[in-house]
Amino acid sequence: MELEINGLTVEVKPAELDNDQLTGLAQEVLTAANERGLELPFATGAVAVEGAMQADEVAETSHDPDVKETIKSLLTPAYGGYQAIVESVNGSRMDKEQLTVAEQKTAETEFEEWFDEDRLAYVKKTMEANPNLIWTLLATPNVTVTADEFLAGTKTFGEGQPYPTEIRSDIAKGYSPEEISGTDPSNGKAFKFKLVPNRFTREIHGEVPIQKAKLAGLQTEYPFLDSTSPLEDLTWLNTKRASGQKLVGSSAYDATYMHSFGLEPQRLGRDLFVPGLYVFDLGGLVVVRSWIGFSEVGRVSVG
Numbered sequence: 001m002e003l004e005i006n007g008l009t010v011e012v013k014p015a016e017l018d019n020d021q022l023t024g025l026a027q028e029v030l031t032a033a034n035e036r037g038l039e040l041p042f043a044t045g046a047v048a049v050e051g052a053m054q055a056d057e058v059a060e061t062s063h064d065p066d067v068k069e070t071i072k073s074l075l076t077p078a079y080g081g082y083q084a085i086v087e088s089v090n091g092s093r094m095d096k097e098q099l100t101v102a103e104q105k106t107a108e109t110e111f112e113e114w115f116d117e118d119r120l121a122y123v124k125k126t127m128e129a130n131p132n133l134i135w136t137l138l139a140t141p142n143v144t145v146t147a148d149e150f151l152a153g154t155k156t157f158g159e160g161q162p163y164p165t166e167i168r169s170d171i172a173k174g175y176s177p178e179e180i181s182g183t184d185p186s187n188g189k190a191f192k193f194k195l196v197p198n199r200f201t202r203e204i205h206g207e208v209p210i211q212k213a214k215l216a217g218l219q220t221e222y223p224f225l226d227s228t229s230p231l232e233d234l235t236w237l238n239t240k241r242a243s244g245q246k247l248v249g250s251s252a253y254d255a256t257y258m259h260s261f262g263l264e265p266q267r268l269g270r271d272l273f274v275p276g277l278y279v280f281d282l283g284g285l286v287v288v289r290s291w292i293g294f295s296e297v298g299r300v301s302v303g
Helices: 019-036 042-049 055-060 067-072 075-090 104-114 117-129 147-158 177-181 208-219 230-242 252-256
Strands: 002-005 008-011 135-141 163-167 191-197 201-206 266-268 271-279 284-291 296-298
Touching (some): 067 117, 075 104, 075 135, 075 147, 104 191, 117 191, 135 230, 147 163, 147 177, 177 230, 201 208, 230 252, 230 271, 252 271
Parallel strands (some): 163 284
Antiparallel strands (some): 002 008, 135 191, 201 296, 266 271, 271 284
16 A cells, blocks of 8 residues: 655555554654655544554553552662662762662652542543553652752663663753653652553644643643643653563654643744654654644643
């Protein structure tokens, strides 16, 4: 068959491709379009969005009958991601400003307080509706960090990848520590928990203003639903790696791409952007600015 995308014709024979090849082809088309600033029809992008996960990703969680225990089992990699962030932040700070590492027991106690019946009911509902849905539990340090500390953390993350981090945009420097972090240290907690889905949330497909409006609509029924901050996005990457995932391969982009559609856009030249990041197929982290006029999908998390 011939696939026509914005004037380009690509000849493919889907029946002759295995699942990995088909997913890889869809991902290459989507990534190339993103780099050129092209807006693909949603049905085309959905091929990549629905791509097969890396085998390692399956280890994040399984659909046990007891959903609460299943989610609770994610505390260990979540704590590993937390430790990586604390270590990264401390690497940018003077001794007197160093963060204290909270114990994993504290994470367990605070998780029990956070994961209430409403959140549990929502997670159960979404997992029943989508058997392929998998969650990553984030335990972000409940502190504020600067844009420079966030960017330094992306470089630190890159030291553990096949390729070093490429910072294509420092748009993060236009945001306050509170916006970069998305945390609330005033509540006295050591951790900021959040559950992020492996799959993009189709209900919020569109340009950034549309995504914000659609998220607000979802929040009328589920007020705990949220987007993610840049610091949480970095925690997401470190947590995935702490769970044993190898962030490399044709599905790396889908498995990692995030953009902070909940933040107010920053004007650069004539256009407006928000921070974003992803890991490309060879394993390198790329920190980018995401144009708010590009119609795409994001992830709605349980915050």
